[in-house]
Amino acid sequence: MTFQEIKLYQTGTFVVGNRLLDPQQRSVQARTGRSNSLTSGHRACQGCGEALGARYVLDAAMRATDGRLVAVNSTGCLEVFSTPYPESSWQLPWLHSLFGNGPAVASGVAAALRASGRDDIRVIGQAGDGGTVDIGFGTLSGMFERNDDVLFVCYDNEGYMNTGVQRSGATPPGAATNTTKVLGHHPGNAFGQGKSVPLIAMAHEIPYVATATVAELRDLEHKVEKAMTFRGARYLHVFVPCPLGWGAASADTIKLARLAKETGIFPVFEAEGGQVTEVSRIRRQVPVEDYLRPQRRYAHLFGDNPRPDVVARIQAGADRNIARFGLLPEGDA
Amino acid sequence: MFAVRIHGRGGQGAVTAAELLSVAAFDEGLHAQAFPTFGSERTGAPVVSFCRIDTRPIRSHEPVAEPDALVVQDPTLLHQVDVFAGLKPDGFLVVNTSATLDQLGLAELVETLTPEHVVAVPATDIAREHLGRPLPNAPLLGALAALTGQVSLSSVTDAIRDRFPGQVGEGNAHAAEAAYEHVLTTMRRLTDA
């Protein structure tokens, strides 16, 4: 099925589609036959972006593989909220080993399936940003470099939320966490050079790399389905707001994800063989302040001692993304 | 038990020499064990390897401290390593050199050994002639076989041909045969004198 963006004109938003559409164009989640791979009853927080993202990713992957799918999960929120024995929300074969080895374990599963002539069964690896960009980075790079037949999905909520909100390599500059508190002369996370694992994945020239947010779930499903048409190492980086860690309202998860894209803070794109093939343009560019203000982790930038200088640096970063990926709406570029 | 210690430099094949000797002995129905002392792998670094030959199964895995025979692949080691440590008075000594042992300054040592147990072999020259490359390994094994009689020449050349099929093996085997003859001739001269 070719991907068709569906616009609900009442709200002006792109959403997951509905049952008034032709069955072929309905999203996976809109189908009664969806696999419910991560089924209800788990223990995620209200408004958890990761739970939402994982549900869409896995159901789409299950549909694409006709149910022949194995999931490997690194340690983290997703692992914890979905499983304490004897309960499990997973309705597919699922293995959790360690925090830093998800990609290598997934490689091992893929190798085993290939050796036993079952490479019709596909493998998906999942981790949060800690398990992907930090502790699991070595094994992830190895999996990319060998081009093992694994789709690895990072649910990026920009910090170590499962351990109580600490800074990770994916925590953005300026953000307060429990290891980058609003103390001293430089409140919040320091400005580094950033660590874009999607770009690093592209540098491995793997067949497919994509980013997505939970604000555009139809787009997310589409990218999963597309990823499953490739053999070899694939990487999907999904932006998933964390109400707990970000100090945001549970009802704002989708809104924040959308703002991250619309500000240029989180570029949404696809790449094949190391080359960007598609970018998801901004529809109405908004200043980063609109994205930062609803989040308590940035409250120190706007309080009694406002830091317009820090906000300006964050805006400059978003502007760089916009220029680099050509994210401005058509006609504005 | 007959214990051999081989001193060489990384790249000269001391480890392979010990292994080939053990294979030659094994092929004769004896029990044998060969092993190196390894440093990090570097060309030119001093290397030592060992070979034990026995009629009974060999259990020990300690290095050979008191060798029955000593092979020196590179005479420049004489100034760097105590190659003669533990050599028994009736032990055998094979030195790769185109000079004499006197010229190497070994006269004093040689006097403590049995004269017909000591031989200088221009193994590098022999290798160059038969192999086209200065690898003294095979000729030294041929020389050791001739000097000690622990293994036959044919076992040595079989082990060489088995390990290096084709021309390389042939060249090495011929070099071993030439060195074997060289030692027999030298010994004959010694007894005739």
Next chain:
Amino acid sequence: MRSQVEGSQAVARAVTLCRPQVVAAYPISPQTHIVESLSDRVRTGELADCEYLLVESEFGAMSACIGASAAGVRSYTATSSQGLLFMAEALFNASGLGLPVVMTVANRAIGAPINIWNDHSDTMAMRDCGWVQLFAESNQRAVDLHLQAFRLAESLSVPVMVCMDGFVLTHAVEEVDLPTQDEVDAFLPRFLPQQQLDPEEPVTIGAMVGPEAFTEVKYLMHAKQLAALDEIPVIAAEFRSRFGRDSGGLVRPYRLEDAETVVVALGSVLGTIEDVVDEMRELGVAIGALGITCFRPWPAAEVRDALHRAARVVVVERAFAVGAGGIVGQNVRDATRGLPLVVHDVVAGLGGRAVTRASLHRLLEDVVADRLDPARLHFLDLDIALVERELTRARGGRRPGPHAESMLREIGTVASGAYD
């Protein structure tokens, strides 16, 4: 077939005959020849239907084995030293998940100071990681233990490491009787996984267990290890009947009949010890040796039984617990609790220092004459004067610098490992 072959090649051949389907490899000396050889064998097709994964680290190697084993195939890797420690987290995970991975450990010292030569610090550091640990004293036994390791691992669903002394065995060319494929196929049945990632029957593997049942789950691991104490002799007996060789088992007594003094050891040093025992027996000393083949699980009953008539036990071990004492010795003392015997802990052969017959003779003569203080940890061939000179020197300066450097300067040699 009997052949004169390097230990690593023999082990690679044995592993090939066991038909693993995933081999994850990462180079580290002195294990490297094994995975190099397996790479050749996969490429030539001698080892068929096998995926050879060139991973980015030992942590990745063990993790890939975990994934492969959970996906239901026979999985293998090999490592040494730092590599084993780099795997540490995954080792506990493999045993906790009950995945029957088999691994060769070419035993090597742990740095710092960096040292590539043999001792048992690596596997001893991992003794409590829930893996079965079998120690080979010769390359023949290393080969035989690999066959038995796969059988044991898969019958109990526990991971097994076969420990063989790095360089001393891995690089030694010795006579080895290699079994045929038919013999191995008859001895080692197809792998039937106890749990498997299968879309037809989805299972959740590796989820969290809280205080409600963690003790019981862990106790079950312990019970499984104890079950291995029963299973190992059964497998060894079947091995003997099929291959005509005594190999494997829990412990190996040597001339213990009337031995008043017994030397306990693991690995390749046992051959040298047996030679020394024979020489001392010639002189009329009532001495014997006890080889520990299976160190984990610890065969306490068999050790106690083997030692109960002895007056003195000398545990010669190639590792120690810094600041505490002998590791194997502690276990031996535990096994012989209440028996009227003295246990001496002797640390020997660290970082590649040869354990020689001469040194063992000196040690055992001291033991037999009751000249060795059993209350103290003894270090074979320790240059205590060198240590004391260094301590004196270090007291003198404000910043004395690295001990290791000045100690090597003091003895006037280069850390090359070349024979001296």
